[in-house]
Amino acid sequence: MPEVLFSVDQSRSFYDQAVPPHNRWHPDIPPVATVRPGAEFRLECREWFDGMVHNDDSANDIRDLDLSIVHPLSGPVAVEGAQPGDLLVVDILDVGPVPQETGPVAGQGWGYTGIFAKSNGGGFLTERFPDAYKAVWDFHGQIATSRHLPGVRFTGITHPGMIGTAPSHDLLARWNAREAELIATDPDRVPPLALPPEPQRALLGTLEGDAFERAAQEAARTAPPRENGGNQDIKNLTRGARIFLPVFVEGGKLSAGDLHFSQGDGEITFCGAIEMGGYLDLGVDLIKGGMQTYGVTTNPVFFPGNVEPRYSEFLTFVGISVDEDGRQHYLDSHLAYQRACLNAIEYLTKFGYSPEQAYLLLGAAPVEGRFSGVVDIPNSCATLYLPTAIFDFDIRPSANGPQHADRGNCARTS
Known part of the structure; x- marks a missing residue:
């Protein structure tokens, strides 16, 4: 096992760890360790909502979650010799749930997927699904099953939802300015257009005193992906992936977290992956001056992981840019x-699942999403590939009709 550079006591809140994580991006957050290029190490990670979601049949916990606390990131780790303009090369060596533990915290043998209420951030389909729901998943090695989605069993693509480097002061200011400008176009929108800096509940690692107070006022929330990587939620960043991250500050200051046991392309319910705590083993190296040399100046590039599940048959669904009311949109x-x-x-409702169960499934299972046509005016064409083998019944269309059955219920709010 590589050296643990960031340890987590899963029995304690991330506000009560020996070394606190950070849930904001800011260049002044001190590194927890400095390593040389070529080093390999482990980061232990707390699940993104600090154990507030429970292994039960109620979604009241999802409904009542406080977005100001997320995401707890492990790190930052500085890399010796890294300077702005370099590329930080990060290899994902291994990733998984909390080792050899069962218990009440996601990652200890189980995880969860949630539909966020529209009033609390919503999701990709929030207008159709405005209320909170939940599915709890049990882990069996690399397999996930759920009492809230009977008839489904699949191999997860375990990965960190978040991995990134620290922004410079200038880059942070640009983030805040452009997101504030967007919010100002519709400041009362529900859900909001963006999440501005929020000092309340901020964690900034070991930063203290006046430096903490100043940074908390301007530190960026971790919800969106940005130029530094961050919350990209790319399911293919799994074991074997190599990521080339832009470096904006001395040392790079690499952080990661928001571990997922599995996820479909898009993480469409917002809490759409199977969320968990666990561990992440990384290797790091440097390409000096790599940002300009390779033109990687705005966002990371990566090689996908090489241990994805081998599903060979998919039922594929097509969508075009015509909304549910029949209105035409241009290449949307x-x-x-x-x-x-x-x-x-x-x-999927024709087989007995509720719409909410089907929505949860598409967020958590290893579905593939593609933009299949983006030039044929006026309709963009997108496709969603659903592996047929994840079901214990045949979902393929046939003359016999769908095998409708009682598929139970997902967890609901009271």
Whole structure:
């Protein structure tokens, strides 16, 4: 096992760890360790909502979650010799749930997927699904099953939802300015257009005193992906992946967290992956001056992992940029993918699943999403690939009709 550079006591809140994580991006957060290029190490990670979601049949916990606390990131780790303009090369060596533990915290043998209420951030299909729901998943090695989604069993693509480097002061200021400008276009929107800096509940590692107070006022929330990587939620960043991250500050200051046991492309319910705590083994190296040399100046590039599940047959759903009211939109790929997801949800209800169960499934299972046509005016075409083998019944269309059965219920709010 590599050296543990960031340890987590899963029985304690991330506000009560020996070395606190950070849940904001800021260049002044001190590194927890400095390593040389070529080093390999382990980061232990707390699940993204600090144990507030429970292994039960109620979704009241999802409904009542406080977004100001997320995401707890392990790190930052500085890399000796890293300077702005370099590329930090990060290899994902291994990733998994909390080793050899069962217990009440996600990652201790189980995880969860949630539909966020529209009033609390919503999700990709929040207009259709405005209320909170939940599915709890049990881990069996690399396999996930859920009492809230009977008839489904699949191999997860375990990965960190978040991995990134620290922004510079200038880059942080640009983030805050452009997101504030967006919020100002519709400041009362529900869900909001973006999440501005929020000092309350901020964690900034070992930063203290006046430096903490100043940084908390401007530190960026971790919800969106940005130029530093961050919350990209790319399921293919699994074992064997190599990521090339831009370096904006001395040392790079690499952090990671928000571990997922599995996820479909898009993580469409917002809490759409199977969330868990666990461990992440990384290796690091440097390409000096790599940002300009390779033109990687705005966002990371990566090689996908090489241990994905081997599903060979998919039932594929198509969506175009025509909304549910029949109105035509111009090359709207976001809408087209929404329509593909809604078409898949409608299809799965014919087998006995509720729409909410189907929505949760598409967020958690290893579905593939693609933008299949983006030039044929006026309709973009998006597709969603659903592996047929994850079901213990045949979902393929046939003359015999769908095998409708009682598929139980997902967890609901009271």
